[in-house]
Amino acid sequence: MSNDAVIIEKRDQALWITINRPDKRNAINAGVVEGITSGWKQAHDDAEVRVIVLTGAGDKAFCAGADLQSTGAAFSFDFSKPNVDYADLLRLAQNATKPSIARVNGTCMAGGMGLLCMTDMAVAADNVVFGLPEVKVGVFPMQVMSLLQNIAPRRLIAEWALTGEPFDAATAREAGLLNYVVPAAELDAKVDWLAKRLIDKSPTAIRRGKYAMRAIAAMSFDESIAYTESQIALLAMTEDAKEGLKAFVEKRKPVWPGK
Template sequence: MSEPVLVERRGAVLWITINREERRNALNEQVVRTIDKAIADAQSGGEVKAIVLTGAGDKAFCAGADLAKNAKGFAFAVDFSRPKHYIVDLFKRLQECTLPVIARVNGHVMAGGFGILCACDMAIAADDIRIGTTESKIGVTPMMILPYMLRILPPRKLQEMCITGEQFSAQDALDWGVVNYVVPRAELDAKLDWLLARVTDKSPTAIRLGKQAYNAMRDMSLRESLEFAQAMVPVMSSTEDAKEGMAAFQEKRPANFTGN
């Protein structure tokens, strides 16, 4: 039996591939926990500069929870004696991840898979994919993924998506800010490589502090975020990468960032 998640280093990039093509890359506890661990290991290792999250094949990025009988997909495998759920652990991991996480949206994205897409930092999608939160068609609402959708989608479109359970196009995802780029399927990996090149040559320290600041400020008032920003400027400026970046600029040479 093949592994349900493939974890592979490609240079400075860690690829995480949900490898359940026959189940449209649906989620279960093993899949979610494996993704969670892979992200945690990448952060602690110090060698990875970016993470790519994708699905096997070309039909689905992720179809959400596995709804097959006895599959124990997360939507229906709730133990009320254990209120902390493993999908929430993954969302928290993505929220706290200091590495850029890019979704390579190679196929349709539904339900919980759409939540994972919204939790990534950036996304590139093939132009023939469909997106949707189809939970209302089976009598539930996308509760677990709603916190991330609220941060990404326009409110009216979010309500329409959740209430109708209908599917929308890649162009809709681009127009709503769910993905950064939409390209023909044949150009998906070339566009991904282009984006990764723009990410991995930057300071890991600047990205790490920037992501922390972004996630913190998003939950603050304007006044709080301004106070936080002015406190962070001297911290950021004191890093080795900041000093190297300034020296490289003044000396008109490429910077040699070390992540310190």
């Protein structure tokens, strides 16, 4: 499946979402937001899909941010609407219950940083350049910060956002933006390796686990521990938990019912 801006394809138990505007450095426009949103929803509607992989076409850019070529279009809003489509995409990803991986194959800037941050894990090529250059065009990475603040150190975010200057993949890895940095030639192999480590695990445990992780993010310890002790009791009653324990005792690989 695809629209002009995004290609959606199922590869075994992974759903790949590829921003398909390499001539525009995979910049975000309405079609990109619509396509990624559609892909995220499709993945959750398909029980066979176990992981989402988000990437960009070509080898130059993952996503260079909003498309600034059409003067004013990138920051043209319908002020009668309380929600912005890009922000709604970030909300959708935050509340998702299937794991996602960003395959960062090239430049990752501005709104592209938001797409990176909305995934659960990320693998980048070692030549990728990152940045929040919005101040250079008179705006600020407002929506990106909503996710970034929970990933990277505060002082680094301040430097990136206030100076607008780029940084490299090693810095991104040290700041917690990336799980792995590999040579470009090894990017696909590392993404596949990480995806397989998710696919062979209990889909029910992952689904309920992601839900719980999201729920406790804003809780105090006392609230969190009370919530999670009830959640582990519920999880223990699922078919996946029963199959997992049975398989352990029988010394075999579990066959997950996903229930």
